[in-house]
Amino acid sequence: MFASKSERKVHYSIRKFSIGVASVVVASLVMGSVVHATENEGSTQAATSSNMAKTEHRKAAKQVVDEYIEKMLREIQLDRRKHTQNFAFNMKLSAIKTEYLYGLKEKSEAELPSEVKAKLDAAFEQFKKDTLKLGEKVAEAEKKVAEAEKKAKAQKEEDRRNYPTITYKTLDLEIAESDVEVKKAELELLKEEAKTRNKDTINQAKAKVESKQAEATRLKKIKTDREQAETTRLENIKTDRKKAEEEAKVKAKPKKRTKRGALGEPATPDKKENDAKSSDSSVGEETLPSPSLKPGKKVAEAEKKVEEAEKKAKDQKEEDRRNYPTITYKTLELDIAESDVEVKKAELELVKEEAKESRDKEKIKQAKAEVESKKAEATRLEKIKTDRKKAEEEEAKRKAAEEDKVKEKPAEQPQPAPAPQPEKPTEEPENPAPAPKPEKPAEQPKAEKPADQQAEEDYARRSEEEYNRLTQQQPPKIEKPAPAPQPEQPAQPSTPKTGWKQENGMWYFYNTDGSMATGWLQNNGSWYYLNSNGAMATGWLQNNGSWYYLNANGDMATGWLQYNGSWYYLNANGSMATGWLQNNGSWYYLNANGSMATGWLQYNGSWYYLNA
Numbered sequence: 001m002f003a004s005k006s007e008r009k010v011h012y013s014i015r016k017f018s019i020g021v022a023s024v025v026v027a028s029l030v031m032g033s034v035v036h037a038t039e040n041e042g043s044t045q046a047a048t049s050s051n052m053a054k055t056e057h058r059k060a061a062k063q064v065v066d067e068y069i070e071k072m073l074r075e076i077q078l079d080r081r082k083h084t085q086n087f088a089f090n091m092k093l094s095a096i097k098t099e100y101l102y103g104l105k106e107k108s109e110a111e112l113p114s115e116v117k118a119k120l121d122a123a124f125e126q127f128k129k130d131t132l133k134l135g136e137k138v139a140e141a142e143k144k145v146a147e148a149e150k151k152a153k154a155q156k157e158e159d160r161r162n163y164p165t166i167t168y169k170t171l172d173l174e175i176a177e178s179d180v181e182v183k184k185a186e187l188e189l190l191k192e193e194a195k196t197r198n199k200d201t202i203n204q205a206k207a208k209v210e211s212k213q214a215e216a217t218r219l220k221k222i223k224t225d226r227e228q229a230e231t232t233r234l235e236n237i238k239t240d241r242k243k244a245e246e247e248a249k250v251k252a253k254p255k256k257r258t259k260r261g262a263l264g265e266p267a268t269p270d271k272k273e274n275d276a277k278s279s280d281s282s283v284g285e286e287t288l289p290s291p292s293l294k295p296g297k298k299v300a301e302a303e304k305k306v307e308e309a310e311k312k313a314k315d316q317k318e319e320d321r322r323n324y325p326t327i328t329y330k331t332l333e334l335d336i337a338e339s340d341v342e343v344k345k346a347e348l349e350l351v352k353e354e355a356k357e358s359r360d361k362e363k364i365k366q367a368k369a370e371v372e373s374k375k376a377e378a379t380r381l382e383k384i385k386t387d388r389k390k391a392e393e394e395e396a397k398r399k400a401a402e403e404d405k406v407k408e409k410p411a412e413q414p415q416p417a418p419a420p421q422p423e424k425p426t427e428e429p430e431n432p433a434p435a436p437k438p439e440k441p442a443e444q445p446k447a448e449k450p451a452d453q454q455a456e457e458d459y460a461r462r463s464e465e466e467y468n469r470l471t472q473q474q475p476p477k478i479e480k481p482a483p484a485p486q487p488e489q490p491a492q493p494s495t496p497k498t499g500w501k502q503e504n505g506m507w508y509f510y511n512t513d514g515s516m517a518t519g520w521l522q523n524n525g526s527w528y529y530l531n532s533n534g535a536m537a538t539g540w541l542q543n544n545g546s547w548y549y550l551n552a553n554g555d556m557a558t559g560w561l562q563y564n565g566s567w568y569y570l571n572a573n574g575s576m577a578t579g580w581l582q583n584n585g586s587w588y589y590l591n592a593n594g595s596m597a598t599g600w601l602q603y604n605g606s607w608y609y610l611n612a
Contacts, residue, residue, distance in 0.1 A: 152176035295355035313337035526555035547576035
């Protein structure tokens with residue numbers, strides 16, 4: 001009887017299976033004998049009990065490997081049309097087996113080591129993937145897409161629970177979604193390969209896969225770099241803590257010597273430096289209780305300092321609530337006060353750990369590290385405050401210098417200014433045409449002035465021209481705060497100076513009693529600021545520690561403002577916002593100078609990503 005086609009196929013698979021196993025065994029034996037000969041080259045192989053034991057161990061290990069390989073081979077089917085692929089697979093298994101047998105010592109393990117099992121399993125898995133049919137590959141790729149989407153969804157839910165207020169994606173979520181895109185691109189590539197195999201389409205699909213993989217690699221690198229940066233930061237904290245402990249030990253010696261003196265401590269450079277630090281910030285080494293105190297008293301003193309810090313923070317919060325009732329973020333002063341509370345609490349925990357009889361060194365080290373971490377954050381906030389203070393002082397000096405220059409001009413101008421203006425009402429009834437009015441401000445500069453004053457008048461004329469250009473472009477909006485014709489109409493009957501007046505290119509506001517207005521002015525629902533010389537301010541203005549922005553027509557800006565390529569937010573009262581800001585359901589971070597931050601931001605030891 002002739003065998004059927006199916007029976008012949010089964011017989012061929014069995015033969016191929018036998019050939020594969022035989023090739024593995026033969027290659028292993030050949031390689032094993034070669035290795036064994038190389039190890040013992042130059043020495044006489046005597047039939048000793050030791051050599052016989054080694055041979056037995058090697059045979060036992062070889063049998064374990066063969067059994068495991070045979071077990072795995074039963075689970076797969078070899079395709080006779082892929083003889084080259086099968087041969088390469090058998091050689092790979094042979095190499096793994098030879099490497100294992102070569103590394104055996106006198107004693108062999110009863111079971112196959114997990115490392116060898118992992119290598120063999122990986123080889124079989126890769127062989128299964130390589131020999132899958134296109135339909136099976138597509139099904140497996142679709143399964144991977146579903147798994148990746150499930151992971152991304154779970155990550156999104158986790159982020160929503162952990163960060164309920166943020167409106168941007170975390171790095172972990174971006175990585176998970178990028179993995180989904182990679183899996184989808186790989187699925188599309190397999191589908192294209194399963195079709196007519198158009199080379200151009202397949203190349204495009206491959207390029208897309210490479211692009212998605214490159215993006216995924218970039219995100220993973222960002223995560224790795226961030227983890228390395230955090231590790232470096234912690235290492236730096238530990239190093240700084242060790243240095244601080246060594247310096248404290250060195251400083252402790254002169255303190256003991258000064259106790260013997262009769263008149264007190266000498267003003268050493270170290271002490272001056274510590275005094276300077278304590279004056280700038282309440283955070284530092286000096287906040288810890290004195291080492292000479294007993295443990296119980298140390299704890300009591302530390303608890304007292306925690307209460308004082310919490311009281312200061314509470315008072316600062318109340319003060320901010322009174323001064324800024326509309327803001328929804330913390331001021332820098334409140335951040336500093338709360339950071340001081342965290343420092344005092346960390347120091348209290350450290351003192352408690354040191355006061356215990358057991359004195360667990362690891363816990364004490366952890367407590368010290370926590371203290372150093374809190375102090376580092378407090379120092380960072382103090383530095384922001386110092387930098388901001390310096391910037392405000394420099395800006396105040398610049399403003400003062402500008403105002404001094406401007407004051408020189410109004411000091412001389414009020415004398416000639418009133419003289420021609422009273423003449424205007426007498427001439428106007430005879431000449432109803434308003435043409436002479438613009439001519440008279442042009443005649444005022446005829447009086448000889450110093451060079452500085454002439455330059456300021458030129459600047460004023462240019463400002464007036466720019467303002468007139470703006471009023472012509474937007475007449476409905478600008479006529480209200482600064483209407484040139486309107487203030488002149490009430491001047492005709494009897495009061496020559498009331499409301500807005502433009503003099504020498506600058507705008508002034510005169511009250512009903514004829515006095516010049518200064519400071520903040522509310523007019524027609526808008527706020528304006530008039531300098532000490534009465535001139536209307538424009539641009540950035542610093543007043544009582546807060547920053548304001550006044551538009552070209554002088555009215556105070558509120559809400560979002562774009563200036564020199566950066567975005568700023570001005571509260572309802574006009575003051576510039578800094579720190580965290582919640583607006584229309586989204587969170588923003590404004591730097592110390594008020595500009596909106598974008599990209600990666602590190603805040604209180606955590607990283608945030610702010611979209612463009």
